[in-house]
Amino acid sequence: MADAAHVASGKVRELYALDEDRLLLVASDRISTFDVVLPTLIPDKGRVLTGLAAFWFTRTRTLCLNHLLTVRPDGRSTECRRLTMLPIECVVRGYLAGSGWRDYRTHGEVCGHRLPAGLRESDRLPEPIFTPATKAQAGHDENISREEAAGLVGAERLAEAEHLSLELYRFASDYARERGIVIADTKFEFGLDRAGRLTLGDEALTPDSSRFWPADQYAPGVAQPSFDKQFVRDYCEQTGWDKTPPGPELPPDVVSGTRARYVEAFERLTAIAFDEYLNDPTVVLRG
Ligand code: PZK
Secondary structure, eight states, X not given: OTTOEEEEEOSSEEXXXXXXXXXXXXXXXXXXXXXXXOSSOOTTHHHXXXXXXXXXXXXXXXXXXXXXXXXXXXXXXXXXXXXXXXSEEEEEEEEOOHHHHHHHHHHSEETTEEOOTTOOTTOEEEEEEEOOEEOOSSSOOOBOOHHHHHHHHOHHHHHHHHHHHHHHHHHHHHHHHHTTEEEEEEEEEEEEOTTOOEEEESOOSSTTTEEEEEGGGOOTTSOXXXXXXXXXXXXXXXXXXXXXSSOOOOOHHHHHHHHHHHHHHHHHHHOSOHHHHHXXXXXXXXX
């Protein structure tokens, strides 16, 4: 780590170069809500996300190549193969939420997918849809049409990324649903390896890259509670904060309740005790 060059910073993660072919992705315990990073950390949040992503990469190896090499003993650092990333985000939606719901309400369609009339907020879609987006430097990613996406990566690459994204979403959402978690939508980032093969990168199928909803509370017609961040959102709303930086400090009960939800998501999905992961993060790599 000490000799790794810093490559990029995300809102809650850092990326370092290990050598020509390998990067180190480090997930912090920072949390964002309403697009603002809060001043309070959620202990082990970065470890939960790192462990969950590594678990999914291991479970989906037969569906799709991925960048995972290993997880370090700290449980928050992923050694990965360096890719040439595609300039699009591959979003799959199984339910109508966020910008998908907004686009449906205003246009009756989402990224060119004609949808049945009369759908409500949070309704399950007849089948999952692929809704690519651009990677905005700052602010919000913008949904784009298949044609615009094809212009950015080529029609063949796009078709391949769409196919893999839908396969990954179907596998993971079916699996999570059996364990009480609805994955309403998710974002994948693909790149090309040295051989030019399409490869899944970044962090995938975590609550930071997806909308996780508690399945036992699912009730369409309104916005659904977030599996992981609901305590944080409720607290922030309750303070009257105007959602511009800086965000409020979180009280200890909100921190501990939120940490417990992240750990619960990890344990439900992996069926591995989080303490076991802390003791030896490679437990998630055993397929
Ligand atoms: C890569 N990001 C996003 C993540 C940040 C930025 N395997 C890879 N190869 C090449 N590039 C990337 C990856 C991955 N993953 C990912 N940007 C580039 C990102 C975390 C922190 F600052």
